[in-house]
Amino acid sequence: MMFAYRISLLLLPFLTSVLSHKPHVALKFGDDLRSYIMINPDMSPLEEAVSVCSWVKQLSPTSRNGAWMHYKTQDYSDEITLSDNLSWAWLLYGNTPHSQTPVHSQWFHVCLAWSFSSGTVTLYYNGVQIGSRSTSRKFSVSTGSLVIGQWHSTYKMEATFSSGYSFGGELTKLNILKRKVSDQEVAQMYKSGVCSNYEDTLENHIHLSWETLLSDDTEKHGNIVKLNLTCPTHTHEPTTGIPTTVRPTEEGGCNNRWAFLRLSDIYNKTIEKEMLQDLRERLELLAEFDGHQIDDTLIAHLTKHHCSSEMPRGDNETEESGDCNNCWAILRFPDFFENVRTCRRRLRFENIL
Structure with missing residues (x-):
């Protein structure tokens, strides 16, 4: 379960804030x-x-x-x-x-x-x-x-x-x-x-x-x-160096945390509960593969066995053609592929959980 939990750190704050719609x-x-x-x-x-x-x-x-x-x-x-x-x-x-x-x-x-x-x-x-x-x-x-x-x-x-x-x-x-x-x-x-x-x-x-x-x-x-409340569009940083969840910056080429939003099943779409729930369900499914590295083999397995007609596809994809890579394309982004890693290469997730 820790494997999927680490991945969810990348998306959960965004999903939670949009799904909740709580007044401030x-x-x-x-x-x-x-x-x-x-x-x-x-x-x-x-x-x-x-x-x-x-x-x-x-x-x-x-x-x-x-x-x-x-x-x-x-x-x-x-x-x-x-x-x-x-x-x-x-x-x-x-x-x-x-x-x-x-x-x-x-x-x-x-x-x-x-x-x-x-x-x-x-x-x-x-x-x-x-x-x-x-x-x-x-x-x-x-x-x-x-x-x-x-x-x-x-x-x-x-x-x-x-x-x-x-x-x-x-x-x-x-x-x-x-x-x-x-x-x-x-x-x-x-x-x-x-x-x-x-x-x-x-x-x-x-x-x-x-x-x-x-x-x-x-x-x-x-x-x-x-x-x-009039809500700011940014978050704060603690006033001294207490370790917290790593936030991406442009230093070291780590500006791809939100690159997955350019996927065809997300980009230019309206953010709705159905979309966010689908992303959550995909993360929860990954819990079944705790301990596996995110690589071509795992993505191929997920594409073949866990890409139902209910999952989003690209505009030209069909289940019959077997061209169902889009629903797991998120795993090919650098934040996921070949393991879960942070923007600071020397800092492991275990140090910030």
């Missing part, structure tokens, strides 16, 4: 004490591990601690506290030291993660670890409340907030996970960008999702407005 929505909070979300979720699954990840845009003065999340329990007042200037990066009643200052009025990505097994709280900014601290206790799951947009003065479900700490900014893709995210996962969240669907791959580990917070079932108080 942010919440903008009013700069006042009336704008907030307050919920009382069951936090017991987080007792031994938790991660909070979100995209944040600071709009309030940089000198102010705009609390965009505050989880307070009967036992601890700052079990989770995060501010838009990152002065507050509290988890398990302790602040995480760092020296990072976010860029005002621009989206930045932040994750705060911990597990009891590691005994370490880790803070990430734009895909890179910027701080950490040790702790020996577990996450508090006693009676409490979770507030988005304010610093809460009580653990009770009461709208009692401290003035001067209102968020007044924008949030999107805020998720609480029930495990500690890895360095690679955080780097990929940032690299994929504010409008990606990368978080969908972590769905089974998300305890409180952004979709839940966006839902009309989650009451939003005061001046909270939903905004449709």
Whole structure:
């Protein structure tokens, strides 16, 4: 299965983003004490591990601690506290030291993660670890409340907030996970960008999702407005050299990652779910040939035995003629033929998975 998985790395981000068609929505909070979300979720699954990840845009003065999340329990007042200037990066009643200052009025990505097994709280900014601290206790799951947009003065479900700490900014893709995210996962969240669907791959580990917070079932108080994001056409790179999935560049002749789009069954066609599903099915079929090199022999076998009338052909191809090479022509592109290789010749896939 690893063989097909490696190949799918080349196509899956493109297929997923087009198939999902998920709207990309942010919440903008009013700069006042009336704008907030307050919920009382069951936090017991987080007792031994938790991660909070979100995209944040600071709009309030940089000198102010705009609390965009505050989880307070009967036992601890700052079990989770995060501010838009990152002065507050509290988890398990302790602040995480760092020296990072976010860029005002621009989206930045932040994750705060911990597990009891590691005994370490880790803070990430734009895909890179910027701080950490040790702790020996577990996450508090006693009676409490979770507030988005304010610093809460009580653990009770009461709208009692401290003035001067209102968020007044924008949030999107805020998720609480029930495990500690890895360095690679955080780097990929940032690299994929504010409008990606990368978080969908972590769905089974998300305890409180952004979709839940966006839902009309989650009451939003005061001046909270939903905004449709204007999505950039590029992805980000982590701000330091954390290894992530290799992206092709023109250096070293590695500009052919998307050359397969010029195949006759794809080029000049409208991107539709049927086309993308077919590409996925071809990749899944390759899982049956785990361990085989991609060469003329394998392509000949696939052409003869796995090129049905339902698969796409060139304009002049027919099943009867046996001229069915087009449906597996993708395997002849340099990214596939004679093995799966990366754009950096000295870097193997095993180093980036």
